[in-house]
Amino acid sequence: MEPNQAAEHLQTIRTLMERSAVYRRALAPVMTFCGVIGIAGGVAGNWLPMNSARAFVLYWAVVAAVALTGTFLLVRRQSLKDAEPFWSPPTRRVTQALIPPLVVGAFLGVMVVWLELPREICAMLAALWFLLYGLAIHAAGFFMPRGLKLFGWWFLISGGLIFQVILARGIGDESVLNWLMGGLFGGSHLAYGIYLYFTEKRRKAT
Amino acid sequence: MNPEPFLQLDRVIHEKGRLAIMSLLAASPALSFTELRDTLGMTDGNLTTHLRILQEEGFVALSKSYANKRPLTTCSLTAAGKKAFTGYIDLLEQIVRQNKPR
Numbered sequence: 001m002e003p004n005q006a007a008e009h010l011q012t013i014r015t016l017m018e019r020s021a022v023y024r025r026a027l028a029p030v031m032t033f034c035g036v037i038g039i040a041g042g043v044a045g046n047w048l049p050m051n052s053a054r055a056f057v058l059y060w061a062v063v064a065a066v067a068l069t070g071t072f073l074l075v076r077r078q079s080l081k082d083a084e085p086f087w088s089p090p091t092r093r094v095t096q097a098l099i100p101p102l103v104v105g106a107f108l109g110v111m112v113v114w115l116e117l118p119r120e121i122c123a124m125l126a127a128l129w130f131l132l133y134g135l136a137i138h139a140a141g142f143f144m145p146r147g148l149k150l151f152g153w154w155f156l157i158s159g160g161l162i163f164q165v166i167l168a169r170g171i172g173d174e175s176v177l178n179w180l181m182g183g184l185f186g187g188s189h190l191a192y193g194i195y196l197y198f199t200e201k202r203r204k205a206t
Numbered sequence: 207m208n209p210e211p212f213l214q215l216d217r218v219i220h221e222k223g224r225l226a227i228m229s230l231l232a233a234s235p236a237l238s239f240t241e242l243r244d245t246l247g248m249t250d251g252n253l254t255t256h257l258r259i260l261q262e263e264g265f266v267a268l269s270k271s272y273a274n275k276r277p278l279t280t281c282s283l284t285a286a287g288k289k290a291f292t293g294y295i296d297l298l299e300q301i302v303r304q305n306k307p308r
Binding site: 003006007009010012013016017018019020021080082085088089090 | 225226229230231232233234235236237238240241245273278280295298299301302304
């Protein structure tokens with residue numbers, strides 16, 4: 001065996017080992033579902049009476065719980081269809097990467113409710129949620145297809161810009177927050193889901 | 207060039223299909239038969255043959271169970287498989303190093 005052949009062999013082995021660790025479930029249905037739920041949440045949020053930070057946090061916690069439950073069911077359905085274990089090593093890695101920033105986001109929400117902070121805090125909380133969600137997605141992106149990291153960056157940049165605007169100018173009309181949440185969370189997921197429908201490689205049915 | 211490292215390469219692992227299987231299993235505690243098949247684009251028969259050879263060598267362990275009333279075959283590397291794979295990588299690296307300009 002020539003040294004350059006050995007080097008090629010090593011490169012192939014490295015690529016295969018990386019592929020083995022990557023999460024391979026189809027993301028298009030999950031992203032689309034989260035997008036629809038997010039947009040519906042944004043629209044419905046404007047119709048519901050939300051006069052306090054507590055109501056805002058609890059409302060979006062419910063929306064997040066619906067999105068998480070749907071995601072869980074969609075992923076579980078895929079694993080059943082493919083006759084593969086649900087709690088596979090890549091699923092475990094992705095979950096472990098997602099959890100810390102999401103827990104911090106939930107903790108901030110609990111603190112806002114617990115301390116009965118004024119409604120004005122919601123804008124800052126929403127911006128922090130965007131940033132933390134971006135961090136979670138970016139961390140999970142190390143074990144998922146490459147586009148996920150860019151998706152994480154999208155939330156980090158958007159969250160950073162919103163934070164900047166809030167610090168510099170405040171937020172005039174607080175009802176805009178539900179639109180912002182629905183538009184950025186829901187709209188981004190829906191757009192990415194549609195993109196994935198056209199680009200994600202269809203896995204063979206088992 | 208010293209041919210010694212090349213002569214020591216494990217013939218069972220050196221085959222392209224089996225090396226691919228070993229590489230995937232080395233990066234994951236266990237993979238299902240379908241995950242291996244889909245990732246490598248192998249046919250059922252081809253993958254079964256390679257797995258049987260690796261199992262006979264003691265490099266791979268197969269466990270059969272049921273998940274939601276459907277048979278589930280899970281594959282993983284044995285301790286001997288991990289050792290053989292690590293040894294194989296070391297030899298490849300040795301071959302690459304041999305020809306590096308000093």
